[in-house]
Amino acid sequence: MDDLMDRIWGCFNRLSPSEKKPPDRSDDHFDSHAFSHTNKVSRTMSDNSAANCRMLHLKPSDLIDTQQLESAFQDLLGELDLSPDKQRQLNEQSAEKKWMMVVEQSTRMDKSAACDAGVKRLEDYLQMFPDKYSLPLAIQQLEGLAISLRTESVSFVQKFIESDGVVLLADLLNKCRQNGEGCLAVPLLSCFRALLNSSVGRSSVIECASPHVLLAIAGALDLPQHRCKTLSLEILSGLCLAAEGGHKAVLQALTDAQPLLGERTRFQTIVNDLHREYHSTTTTDSEGATSSVETLSDGPAEQSLEFRLHLRYEFLMLGIQEVIDRLRNAHGSTLEDHFDLFEMMRQEDEQELASSLDSGSSSPVDFESPAGMAEALSQKLDNTVALPHLISLLQHLLMIPGDDKHVHLWRLFDLILQQLSLHTALGNFSSADPQFSTPLQLDMNELISRLRTQNDCDKLEKELSEANAELENERRRVLELENRISDMQDGLSLSSFSRISDLSSSPSDPCHSPTFGNSGGLLPQ
Structure with a gap:
């Protein structure tokens, strides 16, 4: 209990490690013009607040009546945004300790003007994006806003949200992505991460009226700066674990971000x-x-084995296992712990799935071997009415070639089975994976035509790229030949001119000069 009280008391006077240094005007996160009125607020504090400042050393006789104290203390608990258990523990404190916390909270400066200035600055940056000269100041000011969102009371965060600050952050982050300005995107993402410290902030990011807030955060993965990628992933991972409905919202954002990121697969x-x-x-x-x-492959935590496997297999299809094998033991122990956790959870889920197969075999199922999975499936369906359908399915699959020309068919089978398996396990797969939000409605001719068209388009793109490269080589060869021909023609012209000059000046020239008569006319030869 004493430790809890120390932590609560420290909330009023805490400093970050970067702030534990002598004050310097260059470290101010907001310029003096925008926040000059803060000093005015300080000088015009009410007499009641000034009196409270002098009551840090209290006597029991100085306390206000119980009803007013409890009302003020409940307001304080609302500002702290604590869990019900923590609130109950603080409510059990003595009246003197409650009064000291209320007095300390009342002496804190009103930050509503600072919140309004921060929102106004975001609006200004949206209208006129900072250039390279004003960019350092803009970064410094946005870093100050992130610190305020992280350290100020819930009322400050609530006012920022009500002023559409979250939407402004998302719009400005989209503009940074469009301009390729990752340096300004870093403090914007820090503001989003600071909002996750309170339940009000988390709800505003997930349940914002504008659906593009999470999409903007996911789109920041396209920025080249490593810090932007790290912050974006931290925010998305935190929402998956900390907020109700966060996992589905993050999956929706990553699914919708595929065009922004240029992805073929989520x-x-x-x-x-x-x-x-x-x-x-x-x-x-x-x-x-x-x-x-x-965090993404866990899905709705411990609720659906099939959905966890579905998401994990999606990562395995993208080659996550090769990354783990390559990076293991090559970096620090923290990264290796992440790999161990991923593989441990995968093994546990696969063992649970194997135990549910009821195949009658004591040997474990090899989920990376087609033969091992086919054997387990045949043992599972042995002596069931589904076995003939499995045999028919395998027989028809053997008729389909496995070359590049027919790869779209195998992809079609994969997509159909993914949706059907989730529908069987979850009942409503669209509620878990937004990738399948549209019900499965198949027009085989149209679907196969579209898949074949996409496959043909991929091949044509490759052939076009090769043809363009070959055409460029041919153009170089033509230019080289034209230059050689031009040089040869120039050399031939010079040689002919030189030979004619030599012949005209030779004494043995058979051409005689014309003879003129006395009258100046030509005489016949």
């Missing part, structure tokens, strides 16, 4: 960043990406 950017070799000795980026894989 989660492709996350796995590609793990594949990429960073020119850095730190493992922060890899740890953030691996942690996001863990």
